[in-house]
Amino acid sequence: MEELLRPLFSDDYGWLLYIILAAPPMVFILLYALITVWTEMKISAHMQDRVAYMYTGPHGILQPLADILKLIQKENTVPAAANKPLFFLAPFLVFIGTYAGFATLPFSSAYIGSNINLGVFYILAVTSIVVVGLLMAGWASNNKWSMFGAMRSAGQIISYEIPTALALLVAVMITGSLNLQDVIRFQEGGIQNWVVFGGSLPLAQKLPLIPFTAIAFLIMFIAGIAEVNRTPFDLPEAESELVQGYNTEYSGMKFAIFYLAEYANMYLVSGVAACLFLGGWSSPFGDFMSGPIWGVFWIVLKAYGFVVLQIWIRWTLPRLRVDQLMYTSWKVLIPFLFVCVFATGLILVL
Amino acid sequence: MKETRTLPTDYVTKPGRTSSGRTLRTDEMIINMGPQHPSTHGVLRLEIVVDGEIVVDVIPHIGYLHRCFEKHAEHMTNYQQVIPYVDRMDYLSSMNNDWAYALAVEKLLKLEIPDRVQHIRVIMAELQRIASHLIAVGTYAIDMGAFTPFLWCFRDRERILDLFELTCGARLLYNYIWVGGVSHDLPPGFAEKAKDFCRDFRETMQEVHDVLTYNEIFIKRTANVGVLPKDVAINWACSGPMLRGSGVDWDLRRDDPYGVYHKFDWNVQIGKGEVGTVGDCWDRYIVRMREMEESARLIEQALATLPEGNVQSAIPKRIRPEAGDAYVRSESPRGELGFYVISDGTASPYRVKGRAPAFVNLSVLPEISRGAMIADLVAIVGSVDIVLGEVDR
Numbered sequence: 001m002e003e004l005l006r007p008l009f010s011d012d013y014g015w016l017l018y019i020i021l022a023a024p025p026m027v028f029i030l031l032y033a034l035i036t037v038w039t040e041m042k043i044s045a046h047m048q049d050r051v052a053y054m055y056t057g058p059h060g061i062l063q064p065l066a067d068i069l070k071l072i073q074k075e076n077t078v079p080a081a082a083n084k085p086l087f088f089l090a091p092f093l094v095f096i097g098t099y100a101g102f103a104t105l106p107f108s109s110a111y112i113g114s115n116i117n118l119g120v121f122y123i124l125a126v127t128s129i130v131v132v133g134l135l136m137a138g139w140a141s142n143n144k145w146s147m148f149g150a151m152r153s154a155g156q157i158i159s160y161e162i163p164t165a166l167a168l169l170v171a172v173m174i175t176g177s178l179n180l181q182d183v184i185r186f187q188e189g190g191i192q193n194w195v196v197f198g199g200s201l202p203l204a205q206k207l208p209l210i211p212f213t214a215i216a217f218l219i220m221f222i223a224g225i226a227e228v229n230r231t232p233f234d235l236p237e238a239e240s241e242l243v244q245g246y247n248t249e250y251s252g253m254k255f256a257i258f259y260l261a262e263y264a265n266m267y268l269v270s271g272v273a274a275c276l277f278l279g280g281w282s283s284p285f286g287d288f289m290s291g292p293i294w295g296v297f298w299i300v301l302k303a304y305g306f307v308v309l310q311i312w313i314r315w316t317l318p319r320l321r322v323d324q325l326m327y328t329s330w331k332v333l334i335p336f337l338f339v340c341v342f343a344t345g346l347i348l349v350l
Numbered sequence: 351m352k353e354t355r356t357l358p359t360d361y362v363t364k365p366g367r368t369s370s371g372r373t374l375r376t377d378e379m380i381i382n383m384g385p386q387h388p389s390t391h392g393v394l395r396l397e398i399v400v401d402g403e404i405v406v407d408v409i410p411h412i413g414y415l416h417r418c419f420e421k422h423a424e425h426m427t428n429y430q431q432v433i434p435y436v437d438r439m440d441y442l443s444s445m446n447n448d449w450a451y452a453l454a455v456e457k458l459l460k461l462e463i464p465d466r467v468q469h470i471r472v473i474m475a476e477l478q479r480i481a482s483h484l485i486a487v488g489t490y491a492i493d494m495g496a497f498t499p500f501l502w503c504f505r506d507r508e509r510i511l512d513l514f515e516l517t518c519g520a521r522l523l524y525n526y527i528w529v530g531g532v533s534h535d536l537p538p539g540f541a542e543k544a545k546d547f548c549r550d551f552r553e554t555m556q557e558v559h560d561v562l563t564y565n566e567i568f569i570k571r572t573a574n575v576g577v578l579p580k581d582v583a584i585n586w587a588c589s590g591p592m593l594r595g596s597g598v599d600w601d602l603r604r605d606d607p608y609g610v611y612h613k614f615d616w617n618v619q620i621g622k623g624e625v626g627t628v629g630d631c632w633d634r635y636i637v638r639m640r641e642m643e644e645s646a647r648l649i650e651q652a653l654a655t656l657p658e659g660n661v662q663s664a665i666p667k668r669i670r671p672e673a674g675d676a677y678v679r680s681e682s683p684r685g686e687l688g689f690y691v692i693s694d695g696t697a698s699p700y701r702v703k704g705r706a707p708a709f710v711n712l713s714v715l716p717e718i719s720r721g722a723m724i725a726d727l728v729a730i731v732g733s734v735d736i737v738l739g740e741v742d743r
Contacts, residue, residue, distance in 0.1 A: 319495025
């Protein structure tokens with residue numbers, strides 16, 4: 001995409017090109033967040049014998065817009081004892097961390113924000129900024145409960161980045177690339193070539209790999225839920241324990257931006273999992289329904305499937321305790337992944 | 351007896367152990383939980399001393415909902431007028447409160463209660479017990495972070511409230527059980543609706559068991575948490591599911607019978623430590639779940655043997671007991687609810703004292719939550735199942 005558009009801009013207006021290139025993910029996030037807010041409400045309502053929004057538009061599809069209108073009108077209250085610059089900055093930093101991750105997330109074979117060769121590594125690194133934003137929010141609020149939430153989220157996100165990274169490593173070892181487009185091209189040609197089924201390797205290597213890739217994929221998904229702070233890992237904003245965690249003191253649009261970041265993050269981890277393990281934008285039927293346009297359909301479908309799964313899990317399970325959360329990460333997920341990484345390496349070498 | 355505890359001063363003044371040698375206390379933090387906190391079940395305020403996530407000490411502060419119930423009761427012009435106030439004590443189990451007070455006054459008057467009234471009272475009290483336990487279990491699910499079972503519980507509770515509305519017009523505060531009788535007879539169709547409810551309700555229970563009770567995360571969060579040993583439970587005068595959860599086989603409906611409970615076939619459920627230690631949060635939870643099933647059995651039996659009769663024939667025209675006093679205890683959903691009524695021979699009570707089970711059960715909270723984590727403290731408070739209207743009266 002960048003190569004296509006570059007001749008249209010003179011060197012003086014080169015920065016315009018980047019703004020245009022950065023716009024599609026933003027538009028996508030906003031639309032996706034509106035749809036997902038509605039979807040989440042409807043899914044939870046049907047699980048709980050309710051009907052949820054019904055009045056604003058048919059089946060309440062305009063309700064998310066109405067919510068945003070309300071949030072824009074609300075007063076931005078700031079606690080008197082808050083650290084004001086940090087308090088204002090925190091939600092934006094959280095959102096920037098997530099949004100920056102979209103830069104290397106492919107939307108089809110023709111569109112990727114920035115086609116760098118360290119895509120996977122970049123996403124892992126840049127989303128860590130979210131932790132700084134959350135800590136900032138908790139600290140700046142000058143509220144003990146917010147501080148608890150921030151400390152919990154810092155501990156949690158850092159602990160779960162290790163399993164995420166190790167699970168990604170399994171996929172990266174198989175595909176042999178950190179560039180997400182290359183990773184997906186490796187998996188083209190149908191459902192049997194997805195990394196979760198061993199990738200497009202020769203059958204003798206592929207079959208013994210399947211148990212390890214499947215475990216890595218599962219752990220990647222679990223760690224993904226933990227990274228976006230969703231139930232059963234929603235401790236940083238555990239309502240019944242910490243009131244609302246790090247965003248207790250936030251109101252209006254700043255509060256909305258925290259939620260926008262959370263929803264965007266849900267899509268980001270789902271998108272990365274879909275790219276690395278489920279073939280990204282490639283069609284599950286080989287050449288049938290493939291191409292750049294269908295690619296958008298496939299990757300959004302796969303990633304959104306995970307988002308719906310996350311919503312489903314959220315409204316089903318209770319919440320873990322903070323020590324059990326750490327136990328799960330360090331003593332269950334990471335040892336399993338060490339085995340996976342080691343075994344994958346061994347199979348690939350032999 | 352321990353004295354009223356206040357916060358030890360050394361928490362703030364004791365020098366700290368920082369490596370730089372400065373006297374900065376960094377280990378513990380005092381944090382205020384409530385009265386406006388989502389999981390204090392009303393307006394309980396807990397002053398917690400925490401060391402990181404570990405709770406070092408808890409001091410409950412109560413009184414935010416004090417409404418001078420006992421003083422009000424002395425200033426009524428007759429005994430019947432106290433009942434609406436009794437309703438408001440434990441607002442989640444008004445029927446049980448009404449009944450306990452009515453029993454005390456009936457004991458002063460030495461009234462004989464018709465059999466139909468006794469059966470209706472059992473039906474109402476057990477429906478109310480289910481409604482109250484549904485709230486306890488549902489809010490407990492929320493405390494644990496599971497939102498869905500909460501709404502399933504409220505959906506079923508709604509049907510009980512519909513039954514109450516059908517009978518006496520009120521949905522929360524009924525003023526239904528009067529001294530010597532009840533305010534309205536059962537309406538036509540009540541029995542069928544109640545039977546339908548008992549049938550459908552068991553399906554909900556099964557769903558809650560599937561989603562919550564035997565959920566691995568839920569068990570991890572509640573088993574071996576907030577263990578209340580048998581002797582501590584007895585020493586602190588705990589009662590109700592709190593006591594039975596600790597494995598003490600004690601239920602006033604069986605051990606100090608009132609009403610017509612002795613006629614029916616039902617069991618007292620106790621905690622057995624199936625997934626952890628006897629007396630942990632999971633045991634208290636499961637006792638409530640099983641008690642609801644027992645209550646449904648009681649309702650079905652009482653409906654099947656409901657005699658005919660006039661529900662208001664025994665209501666005295668003028669309540670003026672002879673001078674004397676009476677104490678009656680009954681099993682409310684939260685435990686031993688007692689009323690001590692003193693009569694001086696006039697038309698209004700000289701003194702009414704309520705023995706509130708939630709108040710007594712709450713007092714053991716600091717004892718069982720030291721050393722737990724903040725998330726455990728929420729689990730423990732939820733498993734005590736307090737109603738602040740009753741704690742503060």
